[in-house]
Amino acid sequence: MNQPGVRAQQREQTRRALLRESRQLFAAQGYGAVGLAQIVEAAGVTKGALYHHFDSKADLFGAVLEEVQREVGRRVAAAAEAHADRWDQLTAGCRAFLAVTAEPDIQRIMLVDGPAVLGWSAWRALDEASSAQHLGDALAALVAEGTLPPQPVEPLTHLLSGAMNEAALWLASPSGPADPAETWAALERLLRALRHTG
Amino acid sequence: MNQPGVRAQQREQTRRALLRESRQLFAAQGYGAVGLAQIVEAAGVTKGALYHHFDSKADLFGAVLEEVQREVGRRVAAAAEAHADRWDQLTAGCRAFLAVTAEPDIQRIMLVDGPAVLGWSAWRALDEASSAQHLGDALAALVAEGTLPPQPVEPLTHLLSGAMNEAALWLASPSGPADPAETWAALERLLRALRHTG
């Protein structure tokens, strides 16, 4: 029962093609610079197909962003889970986040165009659902076990999230740091500083 | 010599009108949602005037952003200079930054649309020239006088800048913090933590 069905297979296939090609184009040229014509041509379909799957250009971008966010969240979580100690989980997760978001493709979609296209609130909701969630959980656990001094974790989560987003952009920038390790060192210093203050 | 001349006066006047009205519209509706037709109508001129003063829609937005950045930089610097102690200057500047960028008009232009429209590098160059410059100077001075432990200031500047940008957006968000003071408290905790770590 519930065999795939040739119908649903085709549907999934074109949807994936649309997502794949538009992700590539959005990443390379930015949301505003790529037209629907390029996307449908690259995907080998027509605008009719696009609008059958997505409500608008922004909706398509939203689906792409969601995909990117999930990917980032997965990779960060994987890096964190490789450690047993909570603190190591946090630092490993942060380092993995910087490594993943340093890829220019992910940057433009997730950090630059994302907020502008979907609006900051909607973007934040997606971010919350993926990477920021992990960060908040990790911080909460560290506060609970006493490694970090007691404090509200939500504002701290936002501060660190913002700091890391900016750091990621700077790392990949042409005017970026001479030594990438220096940026990571600064972030680690900042994290360690949080442990020794009430 | 070099009297204004009725010619240059008119020029300045229409230019200011263009900047004023487009700033209002960009802030209220976002860069993508406002058309040149709305702008020139609000300013009481035509597209010919707009393209006589600016190269493109993005160029116009860039001029608006530059204006906003200068304004933010001025207000932050003013708040900082009201204090004599370097550390007080830093905290006062940070608090002023949060207060100024909490205004939704400034947010959308400076923090959301800015990077997407001009590209992150160009946006960063403008930010550097205004507010981030002050932050970097303040941190460098604090390191020099020994209030902060010796460390490269550039990465730290980026981290704090990013943290504050995100904090400002969160403060003004509908899903923002219950108590705004809590956010400021978290930032201050973070700053204080930096003093007591090498």
Added chain:
DNA sequence: CTTTTCACATACCACCGGTATGTTAATGAG
């Protein structure tokens, strides 16, 4: 007074996001 130039206004165009309609083949009912 003449000429040039500047600060626009007007007219126009290619293109883009979005829609309305047509077409074909898979699917479910009887």
Added chain:
DNA sequence: CTCATTAACATACCGGTGGTATGTGAAAAG
């Protein structure tokens, strides 16, 4: 098996947009 339905697109089309080329009248230059 037949046949009506519908899902998954393709095609044709449209209003509006950013951008440009050209016209124009008044201020400035000589």
